[in-house]
Amino acid sequence: MTPRLLAEVAWQPxxxxxxxxxxxLLGRDGAGRVMQVLGTAIAFVALAWLPVAAIDLxxxxxxxxxxxxxxxxxxxxxxxxGLVHAIAxxxxxxxxxxxxxxSAYSSRVSFWAYxxxxxxxxxxxxxxxxxxxxxxxxxxxxxxxxxxxxxxGVWVVRAP
Amino acid sequence: xxAHLLGLAAANLCFLAAGAGMGRALGLWxxxxxxxxxxxxxxxxGVAAVGxxxxxxxxxxxxxxxxxxxxxxxxxAATGLLPARGDGPTLxxxxxxxxxAVMALQAxxxxxxxxLLIDAVYRPLAEWDAWAMWTMKAxxxxxxGGLDAGxxxxxxxxxxxxxxxxxxxxxxxxxxxxxxxxxxQVIHLQAALLTAALVLSLPRLLxxxxxxxxxxxxxxxxxxxxxxxxxxxxxxxxxxxxxxFAMAAVCAWRWLADGRDEMLVLVALFAAAVxxxxxxxxxxxxxxxxxxxxxxxxGRRLAAVGAGVAALATAVPWQLWLHANGVDTSNGExxxxxxxxxGYLAGRLGRIPTGAGSLVWHALQPGAWLVIVPAAAVAxxxxxxxxxxxxxxxxxxxxxxxxxSVVWAYWVGRPSLHYYLQHSxxxxxxxxxxxxxxxxxxxxxxxxxxxxxxxTS
Numbered sequence: 001m002t003p004r005l006l007a008e009v010a011w012q013p014x015x016x017x018x019x020x021x022x023x024x025l026l027g028r029d030g031a032g033r034v035m036q037v038l039g040t041a042i043a044f045v046a047l048a049w050l051p052v053a054a055i056d057l058x059x060x061x062x063x064x065x066x067x068x069x070x071x072x073x074x075x076x077x078x079x080x081x082g083l084v085h086a087i088a089x090x091x092x093x094x095x096x097x098x099x100x101x102x103s104a105y106s107s108r109v110s111f112w113a114y115x116x117x118x119x120x121x122x123x124x125x126x127x128x129x130x131x132x133x134x135x136x137x138x139x140x141x142x143x144x145x146x147x148x149x150x151x152x153g154v155w156v157v158r159a160p
Numbered sequence: 161x162x163a164h165l166l167g168l169a170a171a172n173l174c175f176l177a178a179g180a181g182m183g184r185a186l187g188l189w190x191x192x193x194x195x196x197x198x199x200x201x202x203x204x205x206g207v208a209a210v211g212x213x214x215x216x217x218x219x220x221x222x223x224x225x226x227x228x229x230x231x232x233x234x235x236x237a238a239t240g241l242l243p244a245r246g247d248g249p250t251l252x253x254x255x256x257x258x259x260x261a262v263m264a265l266q267a268x269x270x271x272x273x274x275x276l277l278i279d280a281v282y283r284p285l286a287e288w289d290a291w292a293m294w295t296m297k298a299x300x301x302x303x304x305g306g307l308d309a310g311x312x313x314x315x316x317x318x319x320x321x322x323x324x325x326x327x328x329x330x331x332x333x334x335x336x337x338x339x340x341x342x343x344x345q346v347i348h349l350q351a352a353l354l355t356a357a358l359v360l361s362l363p364r365l366l367x368x369x370x371x372x373x374x375x376x377x378x379x380x381x382x383x384x385x386x387x388x389x390x391x392x393x394x395x396x397x398x399x400x401x402x403x404x405f406a407m408a409a410v411c412a413w414r415w416l417a418d419g420r421d422e423m424l425v426l427v428a429l430f431a432a433a434v435x436x437x438x439x440x441x442x443x444x445x446x447x448x449x450x451x452x453x454x455x456x457x458x459g460r461r462l463a464a465v466g467a468g469v470a471a472l473a474t475a476v477p478w479q480l481w482l483h484a485n486g487v488d489t490s491n492g493e494x495x496x497x498x499x500x501x502x503g504y505l506a507g508r509l510g511r512i513p514t515g516a517g518s519l520v521w522h523a524l525q526p527g528a529w530l531v532i533v534p535a536a537a538v539a540x541x542x543x544x545x546x547x548x549x550x551x552x553x554x555x556x557x558x559x560x561x562x563x564x565s566v567v568w569a570y571w572v573g574r575p576s577l578h579y580y581l582q583h584s585x586x587x588x589x590x591x592x593x594x595x596x597x598x599x600x601x602x603x604x605x606x607x608x609x610x611x612x613x614x615x616t617s
Contacts, residue, residue, distance in 0.1 A: 018268075021261030025373050034542060035374065035608035038535065042600065043265065043377035045531050046384055050268055053384040057275040064282035072345050075284030076291035099310070107319065111292040114317060118296075119303035124315035 008051045015047035077112050086135070086151035087116045093156055094120050094131050101129035105137045132157050164346045165281065167339035172203070172353060174233035179206025181240030186422040187250035197254065200360035204407055205426070207331060207354060208433035209236055212474055214330035215436050219481045223306040229334050250422040251414075252368030265376035272383045273356045280352035280393030285344040290395030293320050298332035299342055313485035323489040325478050327436035328397045348393045351400055355392035358403040359383045362598055365410050369417065370601040378600040381535075385597070387528035391590060397438045398587040402594035404433040405444055409558055410598055412452045416554065419460075424467050427452070431471035436478070440569070444591060445471060447561035455554050499572050511577045515570035518581045519563060523589040529597075536596035539603035548606030555599045562592045 022043040026036040067075075070084075077083040090113070094100055099121050104110045113133070114122055123129045134144050139152035147157035180195060183202035189195050195202075213232055214224055222228055257263065285291045297320070300311045307326075311317055328351070335350050336342050359382055363375035382388060391399040408430035415423035431448065434441035449468030456464040482489055490496055498504040523533050536555070543552035566588050570580050 018261055018264045021259070021264065022373050022377060025259050025261050026371065029371060031371060032608040035371075035604050038539060038604045038607060039371070039374040039377060042374070042381050042531075042535055042604070043261075046377055046380035047265075047268065049384045049530055050272065050380070053272055053386065053389055054275055056386070057272075057279045057389065061275070061279045061282050064279070064284060067282075067284060072284045075286040075344075076288070102316065110316070111288075111296075111320070114320070115291055115296040115299065118299050118311075121304075121308065121310040122314065122316035123310070127315070 004055055007055065011051040012048060015044065015050065018047055019044035076115075082151060082153075083109060083112055086154040087113060089150040090117060090133065090154070090156065091120075093150060096120060098130040099123045099127065100131040100133055101125060101127065102133045102135065104133075104135040109135050128159075130159055132159065161281070161343070161346060164339040164341060164343040165349070167341075168335045168346055168349055171229070171334050171338035172350075174229055175206035175210050176203045177206070178210050178233040178236035179203050181237035182206070182209060184240035184244065185242050186425055187244060187248075187420075188422075190244060190249060194249075194253075198251070198364055200357045201364055201407075204354065204357045204361060204403070205429065206233070206236070207357075208404060208407075208429050210334070211327035211331045212429075212432050212436050214334060215326045216477050218301065218307045218326060218330060219477045221306060224301060224330065224333050224337055226337050229337065250420050251365065254364060254367040255372060257372050259373065262373045262376055265373065265380055269359060269376060269380050269383055272380070272389075273359060276356060276383070276389065276392055277349060277352055280348040281346055283345065283348040283393050283395075285348075285395060287394045287396055289397075291344070293324070294328050294397055295332060295344060295347060295395055296320065297326065297329035298336060298347070299344075301326075301329060301333035302336040302342060307481070309485050313482075313487050318488065321439070322487050323482055324397075324439050325436045325475065327433060328400055348395050351395060351397075352393040354400050354403045355388065358406060358594075358598070361407065362410070362601075365407075365414065366601055369414075370605050374601040374604050378597065378604075381530060381532060381600065382594065382597040385529050385532060385593075387525075387586070387590065388594065391587065396587065398590045401434060401437045401441055401444075402591040404430050404437060405441070405448070405562075405591050406594050406598040408434060408445070409448055409555075409595055412448060413551070413554060413599070413602065416452070416455055416550075421463070424463055428467040428470045431468070432474035435471060435475045440566070440588070442475075443565035443568075444562050447565060448558055451554060451557045451561065454557075455550065493573050493575060494569065495572065495574060499568075505571065508571055511571050512567060514577055515580070516563075516567045518585050519566060519570075519589055522585050523563075523593050528586070529589075529593050532593055532597045532600065536600055536603055539600065539607040542607035543603055543609070546607065546609050548609045551602055551606040555596070555603060559592045559595055562595065563589075 019040055023036060023040040026039050031039070074084045094117065096119055100117070101124070102110060102113055102122055104113065132144070134147065134155040136153040144155050144157055147155035150156050176199065179202035182205050183189055183198060188198045188202055210233060217224060217228065285295055300308065304311060312322055332347050332350055335347050339346065359379050362379050363372060366375050388399065408427050411423045411426040411430060415427060431445045434445050449464065453461055453464045523529060540552045540556050543549065570577060573580060
């Protein structure tokens with residue numbers, strides 16, 4: 001038996017005792033049998049689940065508190081290491097306040113770029129972007145004119 | 161992290177001060193010793209009011225600088241200095257509780273709320289909608305100095321639901337301003353505080369109408385519900401939407417029961433907060449107001465309509481900004497031109513049973529919501545068969561209409577039903593389920609009235 005399950009089971013008599021207290025209190029106050037049954041049932045379920053919720057929350061807090069700063073900052077891109085690296089290079093390349101036009105292979109990449117590159121603003125085609133970013137799934141393919149590859153598959157070029 | 165927490169705490173103290181002032185003007189408290197007892201509901205009043213004003217301020221071109229927030233909150237807090245009306249407190253004083261069962265339930269709620277808040281402080285920004293949309297907008301407001309049309313009306317950002325209202329991003333942006341940094345971890349505490357405040361508010365809002373032991377047991381049931389525990393600190397808008405809607409609905413019921421006009425003001429305020437939180441809130445508010453108008457009776461119908469109109473009017477500035485900046489409010493998901501097109505709708509009838517069935521299934525999941533829905537359903541049936549039919553019908557009608565509005569969106573929406581069910585069904589049931597949870601003590605009392613009547617007859 002795991003310590004977690006042990007704690008949850010060990011709590012149950014306490015929960016039952018409190019629920020019995022609810023039953024007696026409602027009975028003493030003349031609440032009527034329906035309220036007594038429903039009120040006690042609600043209290044019993046809530047109290048029975050309390051240790052599960054409490055342990056879940058504590059376990060998640062323990063896990064999250066141990067995350068590195070980099071893992072916290074890039075939690076949305078956690079399954080894509082290349083994304084984090086490429087964004088770091090783009091942030092270093094594109095000055096704050098400049099605009100960029102992004103052609104990316106997936107919405108996840110686009111959305112992560114939009115949030116991570118702030119306060120650099122994305123503009124649409126014809127918007128006179130200061131920079132153009134081409135983001136391909138895989139490295140290789142034709143090099144966009146005048147562009148340099150910041151990370152595998154990620155090309156950037158400054159507008160003339 | 162400590163400095164950021166202190167910054168966020170300062171922002172929330174401003175919200176609390178604003179709410180305390182408004183709460184006093186509305187008769188929620190009179191003497192300072194009463195304030196701790198209503199701290200949770202007046203905090204929600206403050207967040208709702210400041211959030212709506214912050215959205216207007218952004219539309220007006222302000223950037224939510226610290227001095228602007230402090231000045232706005234001070235102005236709202238000053239409303240508490242107005243002379244109070246002489247017709248007694250809006251809410252009856254809670255009964256002095258000495259029963260050990262009640263104190264044990266209160267301690268359990270306090271424990272889970274504390275764990276919820278601590279968990280939120282450490283949560284990374286991992287939820288897609290949170291980092292891609294809600295907190296992203298808060299970051300944009302903070303870093304770009306307000307509503308920059310390049311982002312909030314920009315073509316590349318059109319998939320980020322640009323037409324969604326800004327209460328949550330604005331409140332989070334205020335948090336960032338007070339932190340002096342963009343801490344995407346600590347900011348989760350903001351939304352978690354709203355859920356915590358709802359749980360702590362409900363027993364106070366229902367005081368005098370339900371036994372404290374039932375009120376606290378129901379509050380605990382909501383607080384430990386796995387889905388709410390998961391969503392409270394996730395940085396999404398579904399939990400705040402549910403919080404504001406539950407507050408609006410409880411205040412509406414309290415207005416029907418007690419007839420205090422101050423409660424109707426709170427209905428309008430929280431309904432406006434619902435509208436300012438998420439676009440999906442509009443049909444929810446319409447459903448609540450329709451039920452309220454019907455339930456109000458002839459003499460009070462006009463007042464209920466007035467509250468609804470006032471709430472809807474608060475959404476006008478944001479809609480005007482969207483229109484002025486050419487933002488496509490249809491968002492491509494709901495084809496508004498076809499919502500009453502019989503040919504279009506008839507061809508999609510098959511989506512209704514699947515969508516409705518899935519939503520009900522999600523709401524009934526014990527692993528997500530424990531027994532909130534079954535308990536409420538049993539209590540509604542028992543109350544409807546007895547002398548408290550009005551309460552049962554009010555709660556059931558609001559919950560069902562909210563659910564119907566979601567089913568309608570699934571019916572007419574362009575995305576595949578599979579997409580909707582996979583991405584949103586789990587979250588969209590939050591509002592109706594939390595609503596039922598909030599009303600659980602009222603329904604339990606209503607269900608027991610029948611027996612009392614039988615006994616006396």
